[in-house]
Amino acid sequence: MNSLMTIDSDQDEDEDVHSLVEIALLFYMCWYYNHVCLRPRQAPHRQLLYSGNAWVQHILAHEENCYDTFRMRRDQFLSLHQLLVHRYGLRSTNNISTEECLAIFLYIVSGPHSNRLAAVTFGHSKSTISLKFRHALRRIYNLGVDIIKPRDPTFSKPHPKVTRGAYFPWFENCIGALDGTHIKLQVSGERNMTFIGRHMVPTFNLLAVVDLGCRFIFVYSGRPGSMHDYSVLQHALVQYHNHFPHPPQDKFYLVDAAYGNTPGFLAPYRNTRYHLQHFQHGHLPDTMEELFNYRHAQLRCSIERAFGQLKNKFRILKSIPNYGLCTSNRIIVACMALHNFLKDNGGDSGGDWTKASILTCNNDENIAPDLPDLMEYAGSNAD
Template sequence: MGIMEDENIRQACMIIALQELRDSLEDNPDSTTIPPIRQPRRELGESGAQYIHRLLTETPTECQIQLRLDRHMFVQLVNLMIERDLLHDAKYVKVAEQVGICLYILAKGVSYRDASDKFKHSISTICKYFNQVLEALVILSFDIIRPHRDLSEVPPEVANNTKYRPYFKDAIGALDGTLIDAIVSDTNGVPFRDRHGRKSWNVLACCSFDRIYTFINVGWEGSVHDTTVWKDSLGDPKFNFPHPPPGKFYLADSAYPNTLGYMTPFFGGVRIHMPDFRILPPRGLKEHFNKLHSSLKMKMECSFGQLKKMWRILHNMPQVSQKIQMSIIIATCTLHNFIRMHKLGIPIIQHDASIGVADSTMYAQWRKKSMAKVRHRIARRIWRANRSESDNVGDDNDYQDDSEDDENEDHMEVDG
């Protein structure tokens, strides 16, 4: 009975709709003969091309505020895209506007619809050029995200600083991981849940002391431990990881093993990070070392902080495929390096991609023992330079205990 009533109601609604349509045609007999005129999507307001032109010609700082690149950087990036044959002018959207669309979305973290309102193009057009510029930036990353100086040389940030030069002249940079928001379905999101309960990507990066990324590994879920990403980066030749030369090392935090080529702080009953020393000064050999180690490694933290602050899309990832999300992370790191290189006067040189060398002995005991000796040696030098009459007996015991541990490690290495 209920089914029949629903059918009767549906037929009655259809009859009413047809009657209203017939009445409207009778009132406007010519409406069927006049073809509909397609109106432009928007008629008023500044077009995207006019917006980019205004940023480049009027207020000097407006381009940097809106797109994060000043006028000279923006023009250099556009010319680089054209010279490398990565982007081409379209009929209605030139390369400069294409790049502007992508930078606007990355900088502001806005949706395609918001960018559509700003640049006066359809959402599909905005999406098309955003993805094309992303792809171009990923290609550029092979020439931009890499070491730009000889790793066997002492970095000028260390060589010209008496605070670090006596102890960390063999440090070539810092290595660390960071979490960046990920958008995945709840069904597939369990592996992406990090220690804070949020869905994220675990990104590993190496950074020189001038805050230029020399390596990134993107694609691991947030629940994965940092050492897993690190081991994957070193062990797979396709990543072309910039391994430290013999006698050189990266600074890393306590999440990584203290092994040859990677120096971590002391942990276990001692303070590790710079904020820990704000109230009370360091005490003992290990804490003096940790403070200086953390102070130099802060270059890495500053790079991550600057990256996330400048490109707001990393805090507001759009609902796009995982591949595009990874491209967004690579693109923002590429732009970060592009800005730093422009400021430091480092040219962007095109080089042939090469296959790196795998390192599968990072957990070997002989490497850990060798690096422990190097770390203790540096810690003793820092300790001697910072010792004063105010240090108490407990600190002296700390020094003696570490010396004994160092001697024991020397014997272990000989016995091995």
């Protein structure tokens, strides 16, 4: 009898063990299904056949591709690179050269191209692209601090444009033009409404001063789009009094009617035809006031041209992604620094290819540069 009870007890224990195993196996299958089978599969990391630096060198080897991609000639790219390395601390890392770092920044601000697309193009992670973009941004912003200023702070020599012809002698003492423009950006949170400008989108109201060669000599960025142009100017004159390039006695900047006539700032006649389109199709000036306004508008167009060149060359300024207010402001200053650097280093002059390429790139905001086939390039370099 006792032996029978022992046998039954052993059988019960075996059944309990089997039940526990089945339960454990069931739990494991549920865990595997939820954590492995249902987890989104990540795409395999793209193994590029070329390095980002090799791609940069290939672009630099072709002048037209260089301008289409980086918005400057090869010699200008190399001069800028040397300046940033030797004077502003542009540094390389183990896997990214200083040339590639600069190329990443120019590629993003010129396209404009997203960090995601830059990561695919250069063969790095998005975090690496972001890190290198900000590294180059800080150096080019510091360049802007040094280069966005008058070549001659005393304005001792008048610009050749106003020493003869239709502008002489009435505008002989003109040293430049001042105006504002709105830069569209993305603002998150409660501050969004503060930056809503006249086009009902968040913007920076950017104040700039240019000389008559369309070169920026002062910039005041970061003011919300809801702020009036005149208020932005007054704020700049107070907050940056020591940095503003004040006109010497008897010299003046040209401004539009929104700023008014004050010492050093010359506005057009009010209630009189002014804008250039008002004088088109044979509608020539009829009075001395209209003639003055016509010449004033022609000369003041230097700042409109500068804004147009800036936004068409560095298209990130048409709508800055959500980088944050501080970084967005630095991007604007950096692009203006690049504008001045190019003005000081040959502008858009170049070979025959530039005549068509520059006009196309600067005037067509939807252009997609005709870049070389990267995989074909990689294959040719693998041989």
